[in-house]
Amino acid sequence: MKKILIADDSSVYRMVLKRMMAIIFDFDYEVSEVQNGIEAFKKLHTSKFDLLMTDIHMPKMNGNELIDKIKDTETLKHLPIIVITSEMNKKKLNLWLNKGVLGFIRKPVTPEEFQKTFKEIGWL
């Protein structure tokens, strides 16, 4: 059973991502949701996850700060991360990839792109 944490302040987008998973995933999985980086960081300390899907623009602690904190934490630094954001920013993308982020999906997410990303990380 794969355990996935979604961090996004938009309840609508969390629902969109879960809908994509229901359509595309052909394996057992369990999803937890949080609304910002602080909640995500706390959650990652209380349960073990196989993947974090995070938005970038979130209140309290944004996705960039969350990724930095994860990569600075010995027990979490190998956690696979996929970034979901509306901007297409090559500098940021390279920055994230250099930090060990596995993939990047641009909003609005399409089933095709979602599937492609999960194929690339070897989940499909």
Added chain:
Amino acid sequence: MKEKNNELMNICVEVLQTAAFLFADEWQEDAEQFSKVTNFVKIEFTGESSGYFLIGTTDNIRMIIAENMLGLDSDDPLIIQKKDDAFKEIANILCGHILSFLFGENCFFNILEPFQVSKKDIADIPKEAFYKFIVEDEPFVFYYNLTDDIG
């Protein structure tokens, strides 16, 4: 300028199509068309340039956006619950796409949380300054303002 405006319109149309399966038609000017826009969401940003982005449409289109984005049945009560958030999320996505277009793919922005504004709050913006088109026979408009306008 015309090319830039066309491209901005295309970006908006494509996002609405991909995110919410809404297809756009050209704006039909009539005296009442703009006044049918009842709901506006504003989103502020800082970074390479500061400013704000604004979208507006009818309540019915907001319901269709929620229905289509979430894949709900048209009578699902969640549509009413989620229409505000769905419209804000569309504003958020559009803002990201438009900033990437205006400033290129190497610029950093901090996009703040979207919030609803009333017609009164935006009364100073002339109607002509909005980008306008029709979806499902109803108006959809957007507008942006930059502190440091790049022209």
